[in-house]
Amino acid sequence: MSKYRSQILQAVDMRGTVSVIELSRLLGVSDQTIRRVSQPLVESGDLSKVHGALVSNRMPTDPPFLDRMNLNREAKVAIARAAAALIGDHASVAIDTGSTSGFIAQALRARKGLTVVTNSAFVASTLAIIPGNKVSMAGTQLRDHDGAAFDRSAFEVIERMHVDYVVLSASMVDAQAGFLVHEQCEVDIANAMMRNAQRAVMAVDHSKFEPQDRRPALRQPELKPGDLVITNRAPPPAFAALLDRLDLRIAT
Amino acid sequence: MSKYRSQILQAVDMRGTVSVIELSRLLGVSDQTIRRVSQPLVESGDLSKVHGALVSNRMPTDPPFLDRMNLNREAKVAIARAAAALIGDHASVAIDTGSTSGFIAQALRARKGLTVVTNSAFVASTLAIIPGNKVSMAGTQLRDHDGAAFDRSAFEVIERMHVDYVVLSASMVDAQAGFLVHEQCEVDIANAMMRNAQRAVMAVDHSKFEPQDRRPALRQPELKPGDLVITNRAPPPAFAALLDRLDLRIAT
């Protein structure tokens, strides 16, 4: 069992297919090494080999949603690790949709006995198949943007639960306005989750502190003092006031 | 119980895998010491050792469901191709849980404008993120066996719909009894789906025609004459009577 095993699996699972050369650069080793250490993985059927690349045998591939997951991938993985380190075995967690939340779900596969409620089918299917987890999928009608539900039944499921943590994300952070998203329905779900959770964990990579091409206009519900913000670089000083009473963690 | 124990565990858990040298620098001790104090952790199963590094055992290891997807993978892929070829763009489909259905979902990513209802979170998240698809997730409480739902709301969602095709699977085929599964709830869902579908597609790879180690005892609802059975090898002659009035296709 090679030390690169999990990294290769993760990279290939995440992107569907990735070239041998790219993997070698990613892990900082030679292409030959990639070929060598991936051999057992293709023999066990986890991966397939094509000329020039490895392809995942187990995950959905290509569509736009997964493209977004590859944006700032390293930052998101680091944040996900930090968030997962915070959440212990047997915790209960509400998880919203969004690519960072997707990574956090992946990192949470390491936990045992989680109770999870989410409106994202991706998060649900990631965590549901871990033995011992109890996962509730909130909502029925899934939007194609990201496979998340925002219908009435989603709220009904969320309102029935009370959890230790809620994992939230945002599309942008504004020094005055706070954490912004694009759709009102996302705010509504976040609100419902926060009302039924002890502590909020807001996960935003560093790019969210910069202006976006399509500026989101809707404010996420205000965080309580003591709620957690996880990011991967120290935010610019302009955000000091906003983050003042929150527990800020920088993941590396 | 060494004084470094918890630090090593935390670091390795956090990052998934971390090199012995790096750990030694992190804790300010020699590499040999790391090897020595990590030995009990390896023996107790918390960590694994690879050449040059320690890896966390609580990290994403293949959950059973994904293992099952790798069983008879080629047969299932062939069947999935055949099933997907049958189902055109803009069709409406109900899909049950089961690993073969998972592959069919993957093959259906090539279709456009599908309307899908499924009680499997895996199928839902696979197809929901295809632009233009309308996917309904039936059910809330997901079982860890395969991430599928069988609660009352699952039935309510299925009963509301009427679709062109229903894609079903079975754990075993018996020449007398027909298509068998392990759980009554699976039969119930199949029944609900069949009542609300024009035509059934039963997908079973060749291994299902052989006796299983754990024999399933529950009969799927009877197929109508003209319903489809897709498999990947000609079934043994003993099954001729069973398949008599059904439309049998052999995928290669």
Add this chain to the structure above:
DNA sequence: ACGAAAATGTTGAATTTTGTTGATTTCAGT
């Protein structure tokens, strides 16, 4: 403070992994 026991560091040989080279195979375009 003393000595025994445990823990840590150091060394060098054995083992494993890695990068490089050149021959061979595969792939895409004519």
Add this chain to the structure above:
DNA sequence: ACTGAAATCAACAAAATTCAACATTTTCGT
């Protein structure tokens, strides 16, 4: 089918890691 570019494979040398044994330091009870 032919050709050049790219990818794979096999083999070997170089580098890194491990292991075992011993020297040294730290810890702890008396």
